Amino acid sequence: MEEAGAAAAAKYAEEEDYDEECIDFDPYAFIKNLPPLKQVVPRWRRSLLPRQTRQCKRKTLVLDLDETLVHSTLDGCDEPDFSFPVAFNGREHRVHVRRRPHLQHFLQRCAELFEVVVFTASQKVYAEQLLNILDPTRTLIRHRVFRDSCVFVEGNYLKDLSVLGRDLAHTVIVDNSPQAFGYQLPNGIPIESWYDDEADSELLSLLPFLESLVHVDDVRPALLAAYKLNQLVESAPTYPSYH
Structure with missing residues (x-):
């Protein structure tokens, strides 16, 4: 299983040089300095997804949308796959x-393998329309979760x-922004951000590793072994906070 994910994970498992003078956002330092989850969310919240039926009790695959599955822009781009209108602030x-x-x-x-959920930090007014085009019959993506369900x-x-x-032992998230799953680091797969590279094969390369997770009792040890994100967080600097 670890071998299946090794190729896809190699770039994320390398040691990183955390230069204190570097002004670039460091997602792993951000994760290291996160406040406890109980300080930023209500004590009780209703579960967003309906309970799985016994007949359809699959592991849950959570997918980010922008720069993970698609790239969207308000500026003109060469040969978009599709376009659609959306209203923002009355325009x-x-x-x-x-x-x-x-x-x-x-x-x-x-x-075919998972209960697929798209969980995006984008606003529903935009993301819902986009997903209606990607999956018009709602047969590929079972649930859609938007910005209003994120923690700021x-x-x-x-x-x-x-x-x-969902049982976190049976939940995987794929996101180009590792900080997005900072509160459940062992569940995460970081993927390279995508904008326009037609030779990109990240999604294709990821499939064998995802397939290897289908029958494991707990996905988290396999993910930590493959991507070593805990080590990246441990080696990150400690800051008072990000602002």
């Missing part, structure tokens, strides 16, 4: 979208997986 804009290479095959295969911490929208109401 209508046209959103141009490009699908990440191998997206359709990836979603179809994942839908230090300027970042984080995705607390516990709000989904």
